[in-house]
Amino acid sequence: MTVAKGLEGVVALESKISSIVDGVLTYRGFNIDDLADHAQFEEVIFLLWKGRLPKQAELDELKRTLDEHASIPDVLLEQLRQYPKDAHPMAVLRTTVSALAMFDPDADKNDPEVNYLKAVKLTAKIPTIITAFDRLRKGLEPVAPKAGLGFAGNFLYMLTGKEPTEVAKRAFDKALTLHADHELNASTFTARVAAGTLADMYSAITAAIGALKGPLHGGANEAVMRMLEEIQTPERIESYINGKLERKEKIMGFGHRVYKDGDPRAKHLKEMSRQLGEQVGNTKWFEMSKQIESLVYEKKGLKPNVDFYSASVYTYLGIDKDLFTPIFAMSRVTGWTAHVMEQYADNRLIRPRAEYTGLTNQSYVPIDKR
Numbered sequence: 001m002t003v004a005k006g007l008e009g010v011v012a013l014e015s016k017i018s019s020i021v022d023g024v025l026t027y028r029g030f031n032i033d034d035l036a037d038h039a040q041f042e043e044v045i046f047l048l049w050k051g052r053l054p055k056q057a058e059l060d061e062l063k064r065t066l067d068e069h070a071s072i073p074d075v076l077l078e079q080l081r082q083y084p085k086d087a088h089p090m091a092v093l094r095t096t097v098s099a100l101a102m103f104d105p106d107a108d109k110n111d112p113e114v115n116y117l118k119a120v121k122l123t124a125k126i127p128t129i130i131t132a133f134d135r136l137r138k139g140l141e142p143v144a145p146k147a148g149l150g151f152a153g154n155f156l157y158m159l160t161g162k163e164p165t166e167v168a169k170r171a172f173d174k175a176l177t178l179h180a181d182h183e184l185n186a187s188t189f190t191a192r193v194a195a196g197t198l199a200d201m202y203s204a205i206t207a208a209i210g211a212l213k214g215p216l217h218g219g220a221n222e223a224v225m226r227m228l229e230e231i232q233t234p235e236r237i238e239s240y241i242n243g244k245l246e247r248k249e250k251i252m253g254f255g256h257r258v259y260k261d262g263d264p265r266a267k268h269l270k271e272m273s274r275q276l277g278e279q280v281g282n283t284k285w286f287e288m289s290k291q292i293e294s295l296v297y298e299k300k301g302l303k304p305n306v307d308f309y310s311a312s313v314y315t316y317l318g319i320d321k322d323l324f325t326p327i328f329a330m331s332r333v334t335g336w337t338a339h340v341m342e343q344y345a346d347n348r349l350i351r352p353r354a355e356y357t358g359l360t361n362q363s364y365v366p367i368d369k370r
């Protein structure tokens with residue numbers, strides 16, 4: 001058997017949801033640049049789930065349904081109050097999404113229409129979970145979801161208690177579009193592996209959240225902000241980056257398994273970081289990021305991925321760094337659920353093989369003789 005470590009280059013399944021060909025990312029055949037510049041996130045959700053752009057009435061209906069399902073059960077809200085205030089929000093999200101299954105009488109019903117409604121419910125409730133926990137850990141009461149603000153606007157509203165500016169809302173909406181799906185990335189693959197056993201959608205999404213948490217995947221956006229804060233000032237960039245590279249440590253937010261000549265999403269986030277930095281009157285994180293980008297390219301030939309500039313974008317939007325990965329999940333859940341539904345529609349158990357490299361011909365030794 002030949003082993004493809006990390007499954008590099010292995011084509012594991014067919015999908016009609018998103019593709020990466022020659023460095024170009026498309027959702028259902030639409031270039032990500034086009035969607036990022038023109039679409040609302042809810043249109044992208046519809047596109048991922050239904051395979052086409054919505055008409056106005058369909059978009060309005062999706063927004064209405066998302067608003068309708070945004071609340072979480074009181075018992076889960078009470079549980080959020082009990083969790084340690086220093087719990088990682090990704091751990092809280094993973095646990096609460098898992099718990100949601102127990103409050104959905106149809107959790108185990110595997111039917112296309114019911115699964116679509118589960119995708120709506122999961123997408124609608126994740127922002128409420130993230131914002132409620134963030135406020136509770138700060139000693140504030142959760143802000144209930146407000147209908148009519150849109151998905152991005154409602155998140156920012158529940159986080160701060162204030163209706164966001166149009167600029168903040170548009171920037172955040174665009175960031176959500178850029179993170180919504182990405183072919184067979186690790187967390188999506190995880191979701192499909194779970195769905196491939198015909199486990200319910202809540203199980204698949206809980207598993208995906210666990211996979212996204214790692215710093216080699218979605219957790220990198222938080223790690224980028226930690227790095228920027230650790231470096232502190234532009235003068236320290238060179239020695240910090242050189243030190244990391246000499247010790248053969250990874251620079252967070254750089255490199256990619258598929259893109260070898262740059263991630264097409266990064267340029268949008270870079271421009272957003274520049275604009276938001278100017279608007280809030282603090283270009284430091286953007287300027288430092290730009291310098292790190294040049295240096296890492298010069299030293300290692302590596303380009304930034306989606307996580308690199310999203311760190312400064314979210315910071316400029318006033319969001320705490322440990323919420324960055326939950327925000328990634330809040331967008332990516334739309335892609336995960338689209339993939340889970342695609343998996344159910346034409347399922348086969350996902351079960352690769354492993355090349356055994358362990359000991360052989362061992363004989364059992366009684367415990368008192370070992």
Ligand SMILES: CC(=O)SCCNC(=O)CCNC(=O)[C@H](O)C(C)(C)COP(=O)(O)OP(=O)(O)OC[C@H]1O[C@@H](n2cnc3c(N)ncnc32)[C@H](O)[C@@H]1OP(=O)(O)O
Pocket residue numbers: 006215216217218220249250251252253254255256257258300302305306307
């Ligand atoms: C949303 C996302 O998930 S995007 C990715 C987010 N993750 C990160 O930003 C973490 C940092 N990046 C990485 O760890 C990697 O680039 C990954 C995990 C994204 C991809 O990993 P792989 O495809 O397995 O690439 P691999 O780790 O084999 O890297 C190939 C070479 O580039 C180097 N390299 C890759 N990324 C980096 C990096 N960020 N910093 C320094 N060197 C790097 C590796 O050390 C290796 O060098 P070598 O050949 O001299 O040993």
Ligand SMILES: O=C([O-])CC(=O)C(=O)O
Pocket residue numbers: 181182184185186217256257258305306
């Ligand atoms: O595709 C990957 O390996 C990681 C990634 O960029 C994503 O999930 O957005």
